Amino acid sequence: xxxxxxxxxxxxxxxxxxxxxxxxxxxxxxxxxxxxxxxxxxxxxxxxxxxxxxxxxxxxxxxxxxxxxxxxxxxxxxxxxxxxxxxxxxxxxxxxxxxxxxxxxxxxxxxxxxxxxxxxxxxxxxxxxxxxxxxxxxxxxxxxxxxxxxxxxxxxxxxxxxxxxxxxxxxxxxxxxxxxxxxxxxxxxxxxxxxxxxxxxxxxxxxxxxxxxxxxxxxxxxxxxxxxxxxxxxxxxxxxxxxxxxxxxxxxxxxxxxxxxxxxxxxxxxxxxxxxxxxxxxxxxxxxxxxxxxxxxxxxxxxxxxxx
Amino acid sequence: xxxxxxxxxxxxxxxxxxxxxxxxxxxxxxxxxxxxxxxxxxxxxxxxxxxxxxxxxxxxxxxxxxxxxxxxxxxxxxxxxxxxxxxxxxxxxxxxxxxxxxxxxxxxxxxxxxxxxxxxxxxxxxxxxxxxxxxxxxxxxxxxxxxxxxxxxxxxxxxxxxxxxxxxxxxxxxxxxxxxxxxxxxxxxxxxxxxxxxxxxxxxxxxxxxxxxxxxxxxxxxxxxxxxxxxxxxxxxxxxxxxxxxxxxxxxxxxxxxxxxxxxxxxxxxxxxxxxxxxxxxxxxxxxxxxxxxxxxxxxxxxxxxxxxxxxxxxxxxxxxx
Amino acid sequence: xxxxxxxxxxxxxxxxxxxxxxxxxxxxxxxxxxxxxxxxxxxxxxxxxxxxxxxxxxxxxxxxxxxxxxxxxxxxxxxxxxxxxxxxxxxxxxxxxxxxxxxxxxxxxxxxxxxxxxxxxxxxxxxxxxxxxxxxxxxxxxxxxxxxxxxxxxxxxxxxxxxxxxxxxxxxxxxxxxxxxxxxxxxxxxxxxxxxxxxxxxxxxxxxxxxxxxxxxxxxxxxxxxxxxxxxxxxxxxxxxxxxxxxxxxxxxxxxxxxxxxxxxxxxxxxxxxxxxxxxxxxxxxxxxxxxxxxxxxxxxxxxxxxxxxxxxxxxxxxxxxxxxxxxxxxxxxxxxxxxxxxxxxxxxxxxxxxxx
Numbered sequence: 001x002x003x004x005x006x007x008x009x010x011x012x013x014x015x016x017x018x019x020x021x022x023x024x025x026x027x028x029x030x031x032x033x034x035x036x037x038x039x040x041x042x043x044x045x046x047x048x049x050x051x052x053x054x055x056x057x058x059x060x061x062x063x064x065x066x067x068x069x070x071x072x073x074x075x076x077x078x079x080x081x082x083x084x085x086x087x088x089x090x091x092x093x094x095x096x097x098x099x100x101x102x103x104x105x106x107x108x109x110x111x112x113x114x115x116x117x118x119x120x121x122x123x124x125x126x127x128x129x130x131x132x133x134x135x136x137x138x139x140x141x142x143x144x145x146x147x148x149x150x151x152x153x154x155x156x157x158x159x160x161x162x163x164x165x166x167x168x169x170x171x172x173x174x175x176x177x178x179x180x181x182x183x184x185x186x187x188x189x190x191x192x193x194x195x196x197x198x199x200x201x202x203x204x205x206x207x208x209x210x211x212x213x214x215x216x217x218x219x220x221x222x223x224x225x226x227x228x229x230x231x232x233x234x235x236x237x238x239x240x241x242x243x244x245x246x247x248x249x250x251x252x253x254x255x256x257x258x259x260x261x262x263x264x265x266x267x268x269x270x271x272x273x274x275x276x277x278x279x280x281x282x283x284x285x286x287x288x289x290x291x292x293x294x295x296x297x298x299x300x301x302x303x304x305x306x307x308x
Numbered sequence: 309x310x311x312x313x314x315x316x317x318x319x320x321x322x323x324x325x326x327x328x329x330x331x332x333x334x335x336x337x338x339x340x341x342x343x344x345x346x347x348x349x350x351x352x353x354x355x356x357x358x359x360x361x362x363x364x365x366x367x368x369x370x371x372x373x374x375x376x377x378x379x380x381x382x383x384x385x386x387x388x389x390x391x392x393x394x395x396x397x398x399x400x401x402x403x404x405x406x407x408x409x410x411x412x413x414x415x416x417x418x419x420x421x422x423x424x425x426x427x428x429x430x431x432x433x434x435x436x437x438x439x440x441x442x443x444x445x446x447x448x449x450x451x452x453x454x455x456x457x458x459x460x461x462x463x464x465x466x467x468x469x470x471x472x473x474x475x476x477x478x479x480x481x482x483x484x485x486x487x488x489x490x491x492x493x494x495x496x497x498x499x500x501x502x503x504x505x506x507x508x509x510x511x512x513x514x515x516x517x518x519x520x521x522x523x524x525x526x527x528x529x530x531x532x533x534x535x536x537x538x539x540x541x542x543x544x545x546x547x548x549x550x551x552x553x554x555x556x557x558x559x560x561x562x563x564x565x566x567x568x569x570x571x572x573x574x575x576x577x578x579x580x581x582x583x584x585x586x587x588x589x590x591x592x593x594x595x596x597x598x599x600x601x602x603x604x605x606x607x608x609x610x611x612x613x614x615x616x617x618x619x620x621x622x623x624x625x626x627x628x629x630x
Numbered sequence: 631x632x633x634x635x636x637x638x639x640x641x642x643x644x645x646x647x648x649x650x651x652x653x654x655x656x657x658x659x660x661x662x663x664x665x666x667x668x669x670x671x672x673x674x675x676x677x678x679x680x681x682x683x684x685x686x687x688x689x690x691x692x693x694x695x696x697x698x699x700x701x702x703x704x705x706x707x708x709x710x711x712x713x714x715x716x717x718x719x720x721x722x723x724x725x726x727x728x729x730x731x732x733x734x735x736x737x738x739x740x741x742x743x744x745x746x747x748x749x750x751x752x753x754x755x756x757x758x759x760x761x762x763x764x765x766x767x768x769x770x771x772x773x774x775x776x777x778x779x780x781x782x783x784x785x786x787x788x789x790x791x792x793x794x795x796x797x798x799x800x801x802x803x804x805x806x807x808x809x810x811x812x813x814x815x816x817x818x819x820x821x822x823x824x825x826x827x828x829x830x831x832x833x834x835x836x837x838x839x840x841x842x843x844x845x846x847x848x849x850x851x852x853x854x855x856x857x858x859x860x861x862x863x864x865x866x867x868x869x870x871x872x873x874x875x876x877x878x879x880x881x882x883x884x885x886x887x888x889x890x891x892x893x894x895x896x897x898x899x900x901x902x903x904x905x906x907x908x909x910x911x912x913x914x915x916x917x918x919x920x921x922x923x924x925x926x927x928x929x930x931x932x933x934x935x936x937x938x939x940x941x942x943x944x945x946x947x948x949x950x951x952x953x954x955x956x957x958x959x960x961x962x963x964x965x966x967x968x969x970x971x972x973x974x975x976x977x978x979x980x981x982x983x984x985x986x987x
Contacts, residue, residue: 008932009957012923019908019925020455020470027462029418199413206371207478208401208431221418304417304464358821453907467909497676498848502892502905509902524822526984527851531897550899554985567983568822570851572893573974574874577855580982582826 037301050290057107066101068257073097081273090279094269103280105257107287113169114238117176118231125184126227130215132185133192149182158250167253172245176238187230191223225302232295236288243284259284316348319486319518320370325379327365339365341542344599352512352519354533356526362542363522367488370520371406372397402432405479409491411471415463421474422459425449428482448477452507469500473507480511490522505532526569530554538562544599547607556625558608558618561585590614638842639665639688639810644701646683646692655913657683659866665810665842672845672853675863678910681846685812687711689723725755728803732815734795737802738787744798745783748805755806770801775831793824797831804835814846829856850893854878862886865911865921872947879970881963882949885922891966904966920951928961
């Protein structure tokens with residue numbers, strides 16, 4: 001015991017570089033994003049539900065082959081307005097078609113349209129917005145463009161485009177992207193301006209880094225979280241636009257299934273057969289809310305402040 | 309004595325530089341007034357002043373971040389202020405680098421250390437192949453006392469001192485000739501400041517660098533600088549080599565600054581007398597002031613009348629010390 | 631000389647923990663401190679050493695995720711660690727124990743006039759009339775060095791300079807005649823010339839109003855200027871304490887050595903400064919032995935095994951290092967800080983101003 005104590009009072013070996021090691025496990029941004037995202041059980045449950053709904057909406061209509069203009073049971077009164085049952089899960093509608101098939105075919109188109117439009121708006125809006133935020137010269141005329149476009153009434157634009165281009169998927173996508181990207185760009189511009197003048201960007205400038213590299217390496221990585229938040233709000237918003245336009249008769253037209261189309265079609269049977277109306281509305285709500293929740297949680301997880 | 313100054317090679321000249329900012333209503337705030345001095349190759353030139361004195365503004369003007377509203381800045385005899393060609397601008401970036409005050413704010417938190425240090429290499433393609441680039445980054449890390457294993461880490465995983473050394477490494481990898489160090493240690497913890505100061509001195513000797521060291525703390529400046537310029541409210545009030553400034557301070561503002569440097573000695577501190585700078589003691593006749601050479605290499609900002617007073621004072625001091 | 635002085639506040643074995651996302655950070659690891667009435671005690675340490683956290687337990691201002699998990703802080707027969715609600719703290723926080731923070735704007739409301747902010751505190755704590763409070767406020771403003779106090783009474787904080795704002799914060803802190811004034815890095819955000827004025831102001835006010843001052847700072851120059859006694863903090867513990875002369879001229883802990891030796895004031899041009907490498911320990915982990923050991927070139931093997939106790943150097947001077955154990959090898963402090971007073975006397979003139987021989 002005594003011998004051991006004496007040994008302890010010797011100088012220990014000292015290595016200067018030893019103190020430079022970082023003991024903490026290596027940090028990885030995306031790994032931390034997923035870890036944070038999957039830590040919350042509720043989020044995971046909603047995400048699973050969402051993935052299931054999306055897959056189902058993409059696959060089921062292929063199997064059912066539903067089309068609003070194919071109405072084999074139109075003359076069979078015994079097949080019309082059936083209540084939901086084991087055989088007819090959501091019941092049947094005024095022309096004797098399965099509501100279940102109609103809703104999923106509608107959901108499929110609505111989801112496709114909103115995803116495609118969001119993707120286009122983001123792909124166009126983000127780079128333009130990033131450059132806009134950086135360049136003072138571009139800011140001057142882009143602000144004028146923004147002022148003009150943001151003052152065009154959306155409904156008016158939708159009506160004109162649907163008259164010019166006719167109803168259908170293509171015209172709906174054009175309607176929901178030809179002005180929307182400006183709002184994305186404006187949003188990104190403001191975000192870029194907030195972090196543009198931070199010191200690390202000045203440091204990059206002193207190292208000779210060009211504007212585009214700055215955008216890709218210094219600015220956009222900081223905006224992942226806010227961009228996700230924006231997208232997670234944009235997708236459900238665009239679904240509701242589609243529903244609204246289709247309901248107005250300006251959307252996908254009567255030949256294509258869509259949630260808006262179904263809701264418009266079934267509104268007239270609200271009194272006698274309310275389930276016809278409420279089923280597509282509920283599906284719409286479930287899709288929108290779960291998309292929004294998953295997007296928000298993903299955006300939160302993408303914020304490195306939550307990675308501790 | 310005078311030969312020592314005339315023989316030395318000037319690397320950077322600040323020629324009668326004014327820097328002003330618009331503050332709305334067509335009003336201008338003049339941050340730097342008629343700054344005029346040379347920096348010699350291989351020296352550490354310190355610019356000392358309080359916050360708002362214009363010292364950082366002037367440092368940033370050299371890096372072309374702030375434009376000069378009058379005068380010009382020459383680097384190796386060529387004008388680098390105002391409109392210059394893209395090629396010349398790239399040349400400035402290659403040769404003049406900056407070390408920032410706050411290492412937490414000046415590193416890109418979303419980029420790995422490898423990218424942070426390689427950034428300049430990428431921009432000028434200063435490597436033959438990937439292998440060469442990685443080797444250069446490893447060498448840069450080692451030269452500042454960090455480890456190659458740090459490459460894949462992110463800035464927030466490091467301590468303040470380590471981050472500042474990353475900031476130094478990324479400037480050094482460009483093989484610059486001139487470095488503007490803007491308060492490089494004042495955001496760091498006391499225990500690690502010494503390490504960063506030593507590192508800067510070592511790299512300067514190894515790479516034959518010239519520093520413009522911007523600081524508010526005279527104790528640091530005394531240790532690191534060869535020559536010192538004191539700046540007050542945008543005006544340079546005194547320039548001298550380090551020993552002269554501490555031995556024969558002339559301008560009342562310099563004297564006041566010297567009296568504020570705290571000493572780690574309770575007995576000395578008990579006797580401390582702060583000399584408060586009182587501009588009303590200066591010549592109030594309205595005569596123009598300029599930076600005049602009172603002894604070779606020793607400049608003081610004065611009117612004719614003040615200059616006579618400084619001359620008398622200096623002679624008295626010199627007699628006392630002799 | 632310290633013998634017959636009263637202890638005004640006594641912290642015993644204080645431990646503070648913070649809960650940060652499922653993990654516990656032990657910011658203060660068993661700190662004891664007796665504050666004597668009327669003295670100036672300085673706690674010096676780098677960021678993360680726990681110096682601010684420790685003193686926040688005296689005013690119940692710990693962040694909501696932190697709590698005192700062990701120990702006690704006795705003040706006028708009350709254990710301050712037992713106080714919970716704001717009501718319990720009434721009459722102590724801001725009244726008997728006041729704090730001045732580094733950034734004056736954290737204590738001032740930017741959209742209210744300076745005058746109203748001072749009078750509010752006076753009215754609340756002294757229960758005097760509005761006109762009496764105003765008179766007192768103007769007197770206080772003059773006392774802390776605001777010229778034309780009556781004219782500047784109705785101005786807003788943004789119209790004041792940083793140094794002037796800090797003076798106002800001091801005026802507010804002193805308006806209820808506190809017994810203890812905690813100065814948490816009061817001058818770090820200020821310019822050197824202003825810094826000296828604020829320190830002098832606090833010292834003059836202390837002489838006049840006879841309160842006890844607790845300085846928290848990382849600046850050894852400030853400590854040398856203001857303190858009667860000093861405690862050096864590292865890794866959530868006080869590792870050495872003593873009178874200011876003892877700690878500066880006869881330091882015993884290797885961390886105190888390192889702090890003093892690495893000061894650029896002591897550097898010789900053209901030579902390397904003494905320096906320490908590495909970073910303070912992470913307080914999320916349990917610390918074994920001496921927290922400074924991994925950065926200490928003089929560390930003993932036992933420093934990695936067992937935490938050192940406090941060894942007595944004199945009645946007033948204690949240090950927590952195994953180097954003071956009789957079994958430890960003899961070790962002189964670094965050469966840079968030997969004969970510190972003689973060295974510094976040589977490089978300063980009569981008024982303490984720096985010069986070079």
